[in-house]
Amino acid sequence: MRGGGKRCRAAFGETIEIMANLTLVYGMRLLPADEIAAVADTPITLKNGNEAHVTMHVLEGSREQIEAQLKMSLDAFFDFYPEI
Numbered sequence: 001m002r003g004g005g006k007r008c009r010a011a012f013g014e015t016i017e018i019m020a021n022l023t024l025v026y027g028m029r030l031l032p033a034d035e036i037a038a039v040a041d042t043p044i045t046l047k048n049g050n051e052a053h054v055t056m057h058v059l060e061g062s063r064e065q066i067e068a069q070l071k072m073s074l075d076a077f078f079d080f081y082p083e084i
Contacts (some may be wrong), residue, residue: 022084023053033060 025044041053059069
């Protein structure tokens with residue numbers, strides 16, 4: 001079962017899946033566009049000792065352009081996870 005969800009019985013006997021609690025990890029920082037030399041992935045250590053990585057994204061433009069790009073990116077991100 002994806003996402004670590006649990007199954008339970010609903011009305012009329014159908015089985016539904018309840019999603020596990022999730023955590024969205026992100027970071028933001030505004031800098032002058034011409035001062036950035038490199039952006040790298042950021043490691044995350046999980047409780048089981050494994051390591052995951054967060055891909056950093058760069059958005060450039062005016063405030064309005066950045067906000068629009070961020071909203072589109074957020075929508076696209078959740079399109080990768082249709083089950084949630």
